[in-house]
Amino acid sequence: MTLPKFLLADNSKFPEDIFVLHTEFPRFLINLKDDEVEWFEDLTGESEEDIATELADLMDKAGAFYDDEMKEFD
Secondary structure, three states: OOOOEEEEEEEOOOOOOOEEEEEEOOEEEEEEEOOOEOOOOOOOOOOHHHHHHHHHHHHHHHHOOOOOHHHHHO
16 A cells, blocks of 8 residues: 555544644654654664754645645635
8 A cells, every 4th residue: 555645633632733644754743733743763873963854844844735735625
């Protein structure tokens, strides 16, 4: 099965939160409400600078993905 790079996720126990799941390496879940990130990968040994740069880029892409998805509902 081919997975999309990003998936929207929500949970009725967190009605104010908006989650985007990144399915490729490095896999993570971001809460767009507060930009909190939960990593599903062990990034030990990775360059902190590379991680910070990649995270910033992926967070921007996650936000753009969400915006594009919401345009589909309008």
